[in-house]
Amino acid sequence: xxxxxxxxxxxxxxFMADPDGxxxxxxxxxxxxxxxxxxxxxxxxxxxIVGGANKTQTIEEGEIPxxxxxxxxxxEMTHEAREPIERDGITYTFVVDDITHAVxxxxxxxxxKSVAILGGSISRQCLKLGLVDEIQLHVVPLLLGExxxxxxxxxxxxxxxxxxxAAFASETHLRYRVVK
Amino acid sequence: xxxxxxxxxxxxxxFMADPDGxxxxxxxxxxxxxxxxxxxxxxxxxxxIVGGANKTQTIEEGEIPxxxxxxxxxxEMTHEAREPIERDGITYTFVVDDITHAVxxxxxxxxxKSVAILGGSISRQCLKLGLVDEIQLHVVPLLLGExxxxxxxxxxxxxxxxxxxAAFASETHLRYRVVK
Numbered sequence: 226x227x228x229x230x231x232x233x234x235x236x237x238x239x240f241m242a243d244p245d246g247x248x249x250x251x252x253x254x255x256x257x258x259x260x261x262x263x264x265x266x267x268x269x270x271x272x273x274i275v276g277g278a279n280k281t282q283t284i285e286e287g288e289i290p291x292x293x294x295x296x297x298x299x300x301e302m303t304h305e306a307r308e309p310i311e312r313d314g315i316t317y318t319f320v321v322d323d324i325t326h327a328v329x330x331x332x333x334x335x336x337x338k339s340v341a342i343l344g345g346s347i348s349r350q351c352l353k354l355g356l357v358d359e360i361q362l363h364v365v366p367l368l369l370g371e372x373x374x375x376x377x378x379x380x381x382x383x384x385x386x387x388x389x390x391a392a393f394a395s396e397t398h399l400r401y402r403v404v405k
Numbered sequence: 406x407x408x409x410x411x412x413x414x415x416x417x418x419x420f421m422a423d424p425d426g427x428x429x430x431x432x433x434x435x436x437x438x439x440x441x442x443x444x445x446x447x448x449x450x451x452x453x454i455v456g457g458a459n460k461t462q463t464i465e466e467g468e469i470p471x472x473x474x475x476x477x478x479x480x481e482m483t484h485e486a487r488e489p490i491e492r493d494g495i496t497y498t499f500v501v502d503d504i505t506h507a508v509x510x511x512x513x514x515x516x517x518k519s520v521a522i523l524g525g526s527i528s529r530q531c532l533k534l535g536l537v538d539e540i541q542l543h544v545v546p547l548l549l550g551e552x553x554x555x556x557x558x559x560x561x562x563x564x565x566x567x568x569x570x571a572a573f574a575s576e577t578h579l580r581y582r583v584v585k
Binding site for chain 2 (some may be wrong): 237238239250352360362364366367368369370371376377379380381382383384385386387390391392395396397399401
């Protein structure tokens with residue numbers, strides 16, 4: 226069975242987005258070369274995605290994991306039950322509140338491949354629940370100063386083991402195993 | 406003239422110390438091999454140190470930059486004027502509140518060598534004042550969950566350029582140039 230991987234692009238000060246959720250700053254570092262290849266390699270490992278409940282956007286409004294490039298099942302955390310939808314060849318299944326269940330369902334859907342956890346709050350919750358096997362970060366060379374943090378508010382010590390470090394055009398790619 | 410370098414060991418979630426200032430967690434990752442050699446190489450570049458005002462400890466109580474291994478002038482920010490002291494071959498000069506002055510004095514003392522900025526608050530203030538040339542981080546493989554942050558509260562976007570990335574036994578060493 227595949228692994229559960231917290232997968233995020235962050236600034237050097239650990240932010241995934243502006244305070245209002247914007248990621249315009251990211252495009253200055255968009256990578257068409259080796260960086261892009263490494264991100265693609267990570268994406269090839271994935272068989273399913275678990276996304277956090279997003280307060281500001283719904284799937285219909287355009288929030289698509291990996292820009293829709295990855296045609297794999299998406300399990301979205303929600304606070305209210307709703308039917309699955311299919312859009313551009315991707316099935317979105319909605320899971321009410323139970324994160325452990327969402328991760329289990331994603332693992333089953335992913336088969337031999339891995340599950341990506343996307344989003345700060347859900348990543349921290351999964352880390353606290355001991356559900357995460359690895360953390361893969363793409364660190365852009367920027368201090369954002371303020372914003373939506375990946376690890377902020379974790380409130381718990383978690384030991385890691387460095388698996389991989391790579392640096393290309395602009396980003397630094399860090400991969401860690403969670404020590405259980 | 407040398408550079409002004411923010412130099413810090415941080416956890417993957419960006420903490421320099423526990424909420425109470427403790428760094429016991431760091432010693433699990435203390436490096437006697439290649440990591441130590443890289444840290445030593447950075448230390449060899451340094452000609453002076455600027456340290457932040459420390460609310461909990463005084464120099465006399467035992468807070469010594471680099472454990473006293475580096476016999477170079479230390480400029481300590483304080484809120485009240487006091488005479489310089491010498492201890493174990495290191496001169497500590499106290500600078501009241503004016504960080505720009507402290508950095509200038511340290512640069513003069515360092516000559517051709519570089520100045521290390523140690524401490525979260527002073528590092529952020531120096532970054533905001535445009536005084537920093539480089540950031541050198543040693544990232545230990547740990548999520549601390551809470552603590553004293555290096556970049557938290559910066560509140561300002563600062564563009565960086567990756568200069569160096571290295572990974573050895575446990576730590577990941579990231580070096581950035583501040584884009585001015």
